[in-house]
Amino acid sequence: MPVQSICCIGAGYVGGPTCAVIAAKCPHITVTVTDSNAARIEQWNSDILPIYEPGLEELVKRCRGVNLFFSTDVKGAVKKADLIFISVNTPTKVKGAAGEVGLAPDLQYVELAARTIAREAKEGLTLVVEKSTVPVRAAATISEMLASANRPGVSFQVLSNPEFLSEGTAIKNLLHPDRVLIGGENQQAISDLADIYAAWVPRERILETSTWSSELSKLVANALLAQRISSINAASELCEMTGANVSEVAKAVGMDSRIGPKFLNPSIGFGGSCFHKDIMSLVYLCKHYHLPENAEYWQDIINMNTHQRVRFCRKIVSSLFNTVSHKKIAVFGFAFKKDTGDTRESSSIVVADYLIGEGAEVFIYDPKVPDRQILTDLKLPQITKEISPGVITPEGIVDKSVHICRDPYDAARGAHAVVVCTEWDEFTTLDYQVIYDSMQKPAFLFDGRMILNHDTLMKIGFRVHCIGKSLNHPNKTNGASATNGYH
Ligand code: NAI
Numbered sequence: 162m163p164v165q166s167i168c169c170i171g172a173g174y175v176g177g178p179t180c181a182v183i184a185a186k187c188p189h190i191t192v193t194v195t196d197s198n199a200a201r202i203e204q205w206n207s208d209i210l211p212i213y214e215p216g217l218e219e220l221v222k223r224c225r226g227v228n229l230f231f232s233t234d235v236k237g238a239v240k241k242a243d244l245i246f247i248s249v250n251t252p253t254k255v256k257g258a259a260g261e262v263g264l265a266p267d268l269q270y271v272e273l274a275a276r277t278i279a280r281e282a283k284e285g286l287t288l289v290v291e292k293s294t295v296p297v298r299a300a301a302t303i304s305e306m307l308a309s310a311n312r313p314g315v316s317f318q319v320l321s322n323p324e325f326l327s328e329g330t331a332i333k334n335l336l337h338p339d340r341v342l343i344g345g346e347n348q349q350a351i352s353d354l355a356d357i358y359a360a361w362v363p364r365e366r367i368l369e370t371s372t373w374s375s376e377l378s379k380l381v382a383n384a385l386l387a388q389r390i391s392s393i394n395a396a397s398e399l400c401e402m403t404g405a406n407v408s409e410v411a412k413a414v415g416m417d418s419r420i421g422p423k424f425l426n427p428s429i430g431f432g433g434s435c436f437h438k439d440i441m442s443l444v445y446l447c448k449h450y451h452l453p454e455n456a457e458y459w460q461d462i463i464n465m466n467t468h469q470r471v472r473f474c475r476k477i478v479s480s481l482f483n484t485v486s487h488k489k490i491a492v493f494g495f496a497f498k499k500d501t502g503d504t505r506e507s508s509s510i511v512v513a514d515y516l517i518g519e520g521a522e523v524f525i526y527d528p529k530v531p532d533r534q535i536l537t538d539l540k541l542p543q544i545t546k547e548i549s550p551g552v553i554t555p556e557g558i559v560d561k562s563v564h565i566c567r568d569p570y571d572a573a574r575g576a577h578a579v580v581v582c583t584e585w586d587e588f589t590t591l592d593y594q595v596i597y598d599s600m601q602k603p604a605f606l607f608d609g610r611m612i613l614n615h616d617t618l619m620k621i622g623f624r625v626h627c628i629g630k631s632l633n634h635p636n637k638t639n640g641a642s643a644t645n646g647y648h
Contacts (some may be wrong), residue, residue, distance in 0.1 A: 162286065164353055165190060166374070169240035170274045171248035172196035172205055172231060174212055174331070174434075174503060175292060175324045181220040182335040184229035185360040193230045193238040201540065205231035207563075210271045213502040213529045216332035228334055241280040244354070246322075247274045248292040249366040253438045264445035266296055266438065275303045279310035284316070288350055291321045294379050295415045300344075300372045318350035321372045323379035328433065329500035331537020341367045379568070380446075383439040386461055389424040390431045391465035397427040397629030398472065407629025408611060427629040429512065429582065429609035430466040432497030434505035437463060470508055477607055480626055481578060486520030489601070491572040493529035494583020494610075495535050502529035508609070509582040510538050516580075517562045524564045526572040528585055532565045539563055570596060578605035597621045 167183065168177045172194045184192040196202050204211035206225070208220055222228065222330055232238055239245060249270035254261050278289055291300055300319045307317040321344035326334040341358045345351045355367045365428050371377070393411055400407040407427045407499065415422030440459050447456035478485055497507035504510065517539070525535055539559045566572035569588070573579050573596045581588055590613050597604050606618055608627040615632060616624045625632055 162243065162349075162353060162592055164243045164267055164288070164357055166242050167192045167244050167246065167357075168242035169194045169246040169248050169292075169352040170196075170235060170239075170277070170518040171246075171250070171293070172198075172201055172211075173226055173248065173250065174214075174328055176246065176248035176336060177210070177212060177221075177646070178214055178217055178326065178331040179206060179246070179292065179324060181217060181229060182332065182361075183357060184224040184227075185220050187357060189230055190357070191228050191230070192224075192240075193232055193242070195232050195235040195238045197233065197235065199233050200235050202231050210630070213242075213327070213500075214331045215500055220332065230325055235277055239278055240283055240285060241256050242283070243283075244280055244288040244290060244357075246290045247278075248324075249274050250434075251293045251295060251438070252434075253441050260302075260648045261445065263440045263481060264448070266294075266442045266445075268295065268299065268302070270603070271295060271299065271303065272306065275306040278317075279307045279312075281316055282312075284314045285318050286318065288353060289317050289319045289463070290354060291319070291376070292324050294323060294383075294439055294442075295321075296378060296644075297373050297376045299376060318345070318347045318558045319372070320350055321355055321375035322354060323375060325379070329498050337363065338362060338366060342370065342375050342378060343367065344370045344372040346372060351579045372612070379539045379635060380439050380443045383436055384443050384462065386424055387436040387440060387464045387466070390426075390428070391462045391469075393425045394429050394430065394469040394628075395465050397469075400435040400629040401631045403588075404631060410629075427611055428469075429508045429628065430469040433503065437466075437506050446646065460581075469628075470511045471515075474628055475611055477512075477516065477578065477580060477605075478519055479545060480605060482622070485516055485577075486517070488521050488577040489575055490523050491566075491569070491576040491579045492516075492525045493569055493572070493581045493588050494581060494585055495525055495530045496583050496585075497540075501582055502527075502534070504530055504533070504534055504538050507538070507582075512580060512582055512609070513539060514565070517558060522562050524566050524576065526566040526569045527583065528587060535565055536560075536563065560579075571601065574599045575601060576604075577601045578607060580607045580609060581612065582609050584610040588612060592616055592622050596611065597623060 167190055169180045176194055180192045180194045183639045201211050208267055210221060251266045251271060254262060254267040255267050256303060299320055299647040323342055340363055343351050343354055351369050358367055396410055397407040400410060411425040414420050415425050440463055444456045445457045481488060492513055495504055495509045496502055497504060516523050536559060540556050569591055603624050606625050615627060618625050
C-alpha cells in the first residue's frame with residue numbers, strides 16, 4: 162500500500178526536520194507534524210522556527226502549506242494517516258522505583274501517543290513507526306497497546322526506524338544518511354516504509370533487520386560514539402601530565418583506517434539530549450538482564466565525561482589563583498554543540514553552574530540560544546547534576562550572577578577570564594587583541610573545545626589553558642615556555 166498521508170506525533174528536533182525532508186522529497190505525500198505543545202506548533206507556523214538547523218528554514222518555507230502542515234490536532238491527523246511516526250521525547254525517568262530513576266527511559270509520552278493512535282486510527286491498516294529512541298522490546302509494548310483498543314476493521318503494523326541525525330547537521334544527515342534502519346517482522350510493512358526513503362536514499366543504504374536489532378542498534382551506536390569522546394578525553398588528561406599533545410595523538414591514531422578520524426576531538430565533554438540518556442538506558446537494560454559487568458562498562462563512559470567536566474571547572478578556579486569569587490568570567494557558547502540552539506545536557510550549564518557556585522559573575526554569550534533558555538537552564542537545569550547532585554542553583558543567585566550578552570566582546574569586557582564552551586565557528590574569527598585589551602590582567606583564556614590558535618593567543622598576552630596539551634610542561638620544547646609566565 163503506497164503511503165499517501167503521514168502523521169508525525171512530536172514536532173521536536175527529530176520530528177520537524179525529518180518530516181520537512183520527507184515532504185520535500187515526496188511531494189505526493191501529505192505530511193502533518195503534530196504536537197501537544199501549542200506554542201511549539203505556533204512557532205513552526207511562523208517565520209521564526211522553534212529550532213535552529215542549517216538548511217531547515219528554507220525547506221520548511223518551501224513545503225509548508227503545500228504538503229507539509231504543523232498542527233496541534235493530533236487526533237485529526239492520526240485519523241487520516243496511513244503511516245504515523247512516533248517522535249516524542251523519551252527522557253530518563255526522574256520519578257519511580259529506585260532502580261529505574263536516573264536510568265530507565267520514561268515512556269509515558271510514547272504510551273500516550275500509542276493510546277491516541279489506538280483510539281483514533283482510521284479503518285484498515287496503519288503503519289506505526291517508532292522514531293523515538295526506545296528500549297529494546299518497546300515495539301512489543303506499543304503493539305500490545307494498539308491491539309488492546311480492539312476495534313474491528315482497524316489493524317496496525319509496528320516498525321522500528323530509529324533516527325541517527327546529529328543536531329547541527331540534521332538536514333545534511335537526513336538528505337544523505339549513512340544508512341536508514343528499518344526493523345520489523347512484516348515484509349510488506351517494511352517495504353512500504355522503505356519506499357518512502359527510496360525517493361532519495363540509495364536502496365543499498367536502507368537496512369532491514371529484526372525489530373529488536375533495530376532498537377538496540379540505536380542505543381549501541383550512541384554508546385560507541387560517546388565512548389570515543391570519553392576515550393580521547395581520558396587520553397587528554399594523560400597528555401597534560403606527560404607533555405604529549407592530544408591533538409597530535411588523535412591525528413596519529415585516527416589515521417589508522419581501523420579507527421578513523423571522526424569523534425576524536427578532545428573537549429569539556431559531550432552533551433545533548435541523547436548520549437547520556439541512551440547510555441543510561443543501555444545500563445538499565447544490562448542491569449535488567451543481570452549483566453553487571455556490561456552495565457559497569459557502559460556506565461564508565463558517563464563517569465569519564467563527568468570527570469572531564471569537573472576537572473575543567475576545577476582548572477579554571479585553580480588557575481585564577483584558587484578563587485573566582487566576585488570575578489567576572491565570560492562564557493562563550495551555551496549550546497551543547499555548534500550550529501544548534503539546543504542546550505539539553507550542555508557542558509556549558511555545568512561550567513556556568515560551577516562558577517556561579519564559586520561566587521563568580523558569569524557573562525554568557527551564545528549566537529543562537531534564547532536568553533530565557535539560558536536562565537531556565539541555570540535555574541532549573543535540564544541536566545543531570547553531576548558536580549552537586551540534586552542541588553538546583555537558587556533562582557536569586559542566578560538573577561544576580563548571570564548576565565546575558567549581545568556579543569562576545571561585550572561579554573569579555575572587564576573579565577578576568579574567557580571560557581570557550583561551544584565550538585561556534587565565529588569564536589575562531591574574533592579579534593582576540595581587542596578582547597585582551599578590554600580584559601582585566603592577567604587575562605586568562607580557557608579553550609574547552611580546542612578551536613583557537615593558542616600560540617597566537619599567548620603572543621597577545623593571554624594565559625591560555627586548554628585540553629590535552631600543557632602549555633608549560635617541562636617536556637615542551639617549542640612555542641611558549643614556562644618562563645613566559647603561562648600556566
Ligand atoms: P523533543 O523534546 O525536541 O520533541 C518531542 C516533542 O514531542 C515535544 O515537542 C513534545 O511536546 C511532543 N510530545 C510529547 N508527547 C506528545 C504527545 N503525546 N502528543 C503530541 N506531542 C507530544 O525531542 P527530540 O529531540 O525531537 O527527540 C525525540 C526522540 O528522538 C527521542 O526519543 C530522542 O531520543 C530521539 N532522537 C533525538 C535526536 C536528537 O538529536 N535530538 C537524534 C536521534 C534520536
